[in-house]
Amino acid sequence: MTETLEQELQTALLAVRQAALICRTVQSAITDEVLEKKDKSPVTIADFSSQAVICRALHNAFPEDPIIGEEDAAELKGPENREFLEKIVAELTADGIQDPTPENVCTWIDYGGAKTYSDRFWTLDPIDGTKGFLRKEQYAVSLALIVEGKIVLGVLGCPNLPFPGENPTAGTLYYAIAGQGAYALPLVREQEPKRIRVTTTSDFSESRFCESVESGHSSHSHSQQLAERLGISKEPRRLDSQAKYAVVAQGEADIYMRLPTRPGYREKIWDHAAGVLLVEEAGGEVTDIHGNPLQFDQGYELKNNQGVIVTNGHLHSLLIQSLDELEF
Ligand SMILES: Nc1ncnc2c1ncn2[C@@H]1O[C@H](COP(=O)(O)O)[C@@H](OP(=O)(O)O)[C@H]1O
Ligand SMILES: [Mg+2]
Numbered sequence: 001m002t003e004t005l006e007q008e009l010q011t012a013l014l015a016v017r018q019a020a021l022i023c024r025t026v027q028s029a030i031t032d033e034v035l036e037k038k039d040k041s042p043v044t045i046a047d048f049s050s051q052a053v054i055c056r057a058l059h060n061a062f063p064e065d066p067i068i069g070e071e072d073a074a075e076l077k078g079p080e081n082r083e084f085l086e087k088i089v090a091e092l093t094a095d096g097i098q099d100p101t102p103e104n105v106c107t108w109i110d111y112g113g114a115k116t117y118s119d120r121f122w123t124l125d126p127i128d129g130t131k132g133f134l135r136k137e138q139y140a141v142s143l144a145l146i147v148e149g150k151i152v153l154g155v156l157g158c159p160n161l162p163f164p165g166e167n168p169t170a171g172t173l174y175y176a177i178a179g180q181g182a183y184a185l186p187l188v189r190e191q192e193p194k195r196i197r198v199t200t201t202s203d204f205s206e207s208r209f210c211e212s213v214e215s216g217h218s219s220h221s222h223s224q225q226l227a228e229r230l231g232i233s234k235e236p237r238r239l240d241s242q243a244k245y246a247v248v249a250q251g252e253a254d255i256y257m258r259l260p261t262r263p264g265y266r267e268k269i270w271d272h273a274a275g276v277l278l279v280e281e282a283g284g285e286v287t288d289i290h291g292n293p294l295q296f297d298q299g300y301e302l303k304n305n306q307g308v309i310v311t312n313g314h315l316h317s318l319l320i321q322s323l324d325e326l327e328f
Contacts, residue, residue: 005145005153005177007061012143012155015057017173019050019126020141020157020187022095024171027133027159035134041084043130047071048109049091050126050141052100055111058122065145068300069112069124070270076106117299120147125270129241131214140241144273149297152178154274158243159187164194174246176274176281182249196250198284198312204230207315209255210237210244218307219259222326226257229322245275248310249282255319256310259289260328266301267294267308275310285313289328291320 026046034042051071058067076085085102092100112124122145129139141157159171163186171187174196183193201207209232212218223236237253244256256279258267276286276294287293288305295304306328311319 008145008153009155009175009177011057011061012145012153013173013175015054016141016143016155016157017187018057018095019053020159020171020173022046022049022053022091023127023133023139023141024159025095026091027136027139030134030136040134041087043127043133044084045087045091046133047127047130048073048076048088048105049095051112051124052088052092052105052108053095053097054124054126054141054143056097056108059108059111066114066118066121067112067124068114068121068269069109069126070268071109071126072113073106073109076109115300117149117297120145122146123270123273123300125242125268128271129243132240132243135213135240137213138239138241138243140243140246142242142270142274144270144277146269146273146296149295150178151273151277151296154277156242156246156274156278157187158241158246161243161246163187172246174249174274174278176277178277178281180281182278182281184246184250196282198248198279198282199251199254200314201254201312202314204232204315204318207232207254208234208237209257210239210247210253211257211259212244213238213240216261218257219261219328222259222328223257225326226259226319226322229325230319242271242275245272245279245310248284248312249278251282251312254312254315256308258308258310259323260307263306263328266303267305269296269300269302272302272308279310283313284311285316286310287316287320289320289323291317
């Protein structure tokens with residue numbers, strides 16, 4: 001890749017930072033009462049607001065680029081949801097976004113409505129780890145640029161992952177450009193980015209893995225079997241969202257396992273693209289459970305892949321070999 005992607009990077013960093021700060025505001029307003037009522041509206045306001053802000057920024061800077069986003073505005077357009085749309089408008093107004101009329105907000109969200117592969121496109125998960133967001137735990141705003149099937153830029157906003165040396169509530173913004181390394185900076189303010197790297201652990205008995213909190217997203221029983229087989233004795237670190245990729249990329253865990261819970265499920269590209277590049281650029285390795293590279297040229301799903309295995313590289317092939325012996 002000869003072009004520098006400087007404009008893409010600056011646009012993506014600004015947009016993800018803004019969206020992540022909006023999500024943080026909405027998350028702090030979630031109360032137990034809302035959760036007890038099983039009312040998911042705060043998360044939905046945050047999802048839509050995040051997608052609106054990021055797609056608006058991308059469309060202004062790169063009007064020709066398709067965006068494959070997780071959300072679309074179809075359900076916001078009916079009269080029965082007008083009040084809900086007004087809440088999103090109010091949130092964006094409070095955040096100082098210019099001209100967030102109901103019509104504009106729907107238009108911005110729908111910029112993210114591409115579904116099929118093209119030679120150059122963005123993929124966006126406005127809130128990855130919805131369940132973590134609702135529990136007031138980890139979640140991520142995730143944005144990646146894919147050119148000719150290769151991830152060339154990834155940005156991950158993790159409002160609840162502390163940046164070393166900063167106030168624990170500061171949050172971290174991660175980014176990577178293909179061939180140029182992986183970096184972290186505090187979410188809340190401009191600072192010189194810090195290069196991040198995976199661990200050098202080559203012995204499973206010393207290693208720590210991370211996995212989803214939700215056993216419906218990644219099989220805890222299989223990971224436990226595998227850990228026993230490989231002699232991994234440390235307790236797994238469980239956290240939601242692509243924050244797991246960030247944790248491996250910055251050397252706080254050696255492995256991230258995402259083991260299928262049912263054979264037909266296909267991973268979504270927006271749940272992985274930014275995280276994959278972050279880990280690869282930090283020196284790690286990412287494949288599916290069979291050791292095949294993840295294919296980002298198949299539409300919005302990783303159609304040809306099953307599960308995801310992320311390691312610091314040193315532990316990869318042995319882990320894949322041991323997985324071969326498990327039934328999924
Ligand atoms: N059966 C399944 N297997 C794997 N991932 C699943 C799944 N069902 C849903 N997911 C995905 O898991 C993501 C969260 O992953 P994690 O458990 O690592 O936090 C969800 O993203 P959203 O939260 O954006 O909907 C969703 O896309
Ligand atoms: Mg997701």
